[in-house]
Amino acid sequence: MRKLLIANRGEIAVRIIRTARDMGLETVVVVSEPDRDSMAAGAADESVLVGPAPATASYLNHDAVLRAALDSGCDAVHPGYGFLSENAAFARKVVDAGLTWVGPDPSAIELMGNKSRARAAAQDAGVPILRGTDGPLEPDDDALALAWDIGFPLVVKASAGGGGRGIRFVNHESELLASIETARGEAASVFGDGAVYLERFVELARHVEVQILGDGERYIHLGDRDCSMQRRSQKVLEEAPAPDLPHHVRDVIRESSVELARRCGYRGAGTVEFLYDPVREEAAFIEMNTRLQVEHPITEEITGVDIVREQLRIAAGEGLSLSQDDVVFSGHAIELRLNAEDPHKNFFPSPGTITRLAWPTGEGIRVDTGVVEGSVVAPFYDSMLAKLIVHADTREEAIARLLAALEHTHVEGIATTMPFHKLLLSRPEFAAVEHHSKFIETTDGILEAL
Incomplete structure (x- = not known):
């Protein structure tokens, strides 16, 4: 190369x-x-x-x-x-x-891009999965009987879905058939594939994931992350390692993720995503992302591994530069996604010219950005301006460091989500790891507090 x-x-x-x-x-x-x-x-x-x-x-x-x-x-x-x-x-x-x-072979991308096929592959590899249908619903399936076997509430998911599209939550049997048809229609329109399947819905679930690397011969994990703080299914804050996760759950998701990569003959960086039910202390497979994740820096911070370097080495045929025994975890890292959106106006996009820009500096602070002072933020693409990443010895210190870093972050000329991040980082539920993937939508008064 x-x-x-x-x-x-x-x-x-x-x-x-x-x-x-x-x-x-x-x-x-x-x-x-x-x-x-x-x-x-x-x-x-x-x-x-x-x-x-x-x-x-x-x-x-x-x-x-x-x-x-x-x-x-x-x-x-x-x-x-x-x-x-x-x-x-x-x-x-x-x-x-x-x-x-x-990146991985096209065949691996296709396999994991189809959610029902990915679910079957995960099950074969010993990855824990949620109770659900074995593959997509067929026209002659008794959807209602299958739903009662799974139990309500449940979720209808597009097999080819992603980004929260082609998904419908069903609380009662009276909603089921209409939800299936709506999800099929949306999936066909967005993905060109109307296949859907049913899966048990976990209320108040956390979103955890495992970073894996494979070179076709050796397969390792770089630990886990928690991405539970989300707004409308889009990640807002991420941290590594996933806090307050029982040892047996952490071991299972890490080891089974590596086995899934091995079964696929995976080459490159990938992320295996799970829902974690803190009540049952169980994790279950959601999907595998066959690419570099937005939140990869927090894993780099706690391991010292440059994931992009490993991607390039693997693609060049040089293989992984490290084994599982070489991976050493240190401290805690948190990342926030700073977007050009106005949280006081329902997160409406805020394109324009950045007239002043100052990023925080100091020990344990990293800023990954694609803008400079004078940059024009166009309305055509994702609104993320930068990722602010901190690393510290403990989670408590990382939260304090990130809040301090925000005080030294200055972006003028456009509105940003900075006030929203300060609010979330200061919430007692976040400090106590009591948040979940629907925390922002279901917590009374959280947006009014801005």
């Missing part, structure tokens, strides 16, 4: 460029019209225009991105997260063009 195309934008493009440069690789980043003068474009050795503002005409344009790689002489493509990162068809085009795909 000599020259790497980064098929992404924003902070993750800058993050990948940093490690690639440290490894002696030349870097090329694709840009849309609004991103011509972006931080990522300035950080890379080259930038290639791939289209106008709409992502469908630029960052999601298979032919334009592949042409950019070939015309610029790249021999590898790193997709980052989002956009084309879990698109098996694009990954296959990259490989067929004779380039190196920095």
Whole structure:
């Protein structure tokens, strides 16, 4: 591997460029019209225009991105997260063009991209799963009988789903059939696949996940994370390791995640996600993400492992640089996603020009960003400006450090979610690990306190 195309934008493009440069690789980043003068474009050795503002005409344009790689002489493509990162068809085009795909084989992306097939694969590997249907619902299935066997409340899930789409929660049998049809319609419209399945719903569940790495021969985990603080199924705060998790649960999710990777012959970085029921002290498989996660920095902070470096090594055929015994966990890390949204106006997007920008510095503080002072935040893409990451000896110290870091963070010209983060970090429920994935929506007065 000599020259790497980064098929992404924003902070993750800058993050990948940093490690690639440290490894002696030349870097090329694709840009849309609004991103011509972006931080990522300035950080890379080259930038290639791939289209106008709409992502469908630029960052999601298979032919334009592949042409950019070939015309610029790249021999590898790193997709980052989002956009084309879990698109098996694009990954296959990259490989067929004779380039190196920095990610798992397209077949693994396809397997884990289908939620019902992924569920079956997880069960075969000994990963704990929730009670549910064995595969998608068929036209002649007695959905009501299956639902009663699973028990209410339950959830209807699109087999090809993701990002909270194609999902319907069902509390009573009277809602079931209509919910199935609605989920099927949404799934067919969004994913081109109307297949759905049923699964037990865990109330007040926490969202925990395991970071795995595999090179086709060796497979390891880099510990677990908790991503329970969410707003409308989108992660807001993440931390590692997952706090207040019983040892037996932690051992099961880590070991079974590695076994799932082994069964798939997995190559690259991946994340196995679970719902954790604190009442029953049980965890159950949700899905596997076959890409780099937004929250990977907190795992890097507690392990000292550069996950992007491992991705690039594996893709280049060099294999993992470490074994499971080499992974040592240290302290606690927390990350927040700072978005260009106005929490006082129902989180309405806040595009515009950043007129002043100052990030916190000091021991245990890391900022991953794709903007600088003077950057124009366009309305066309994800609103995340940066990730603020802290590392400390204990969780309590990490919370205090992140709150202090926010006091030294200044973004002017646009509204940001900073007041919302200060509120969440100060909540006693967060300190006591009493929050869950629906905490923000179900806690009275939390948004009014802003």
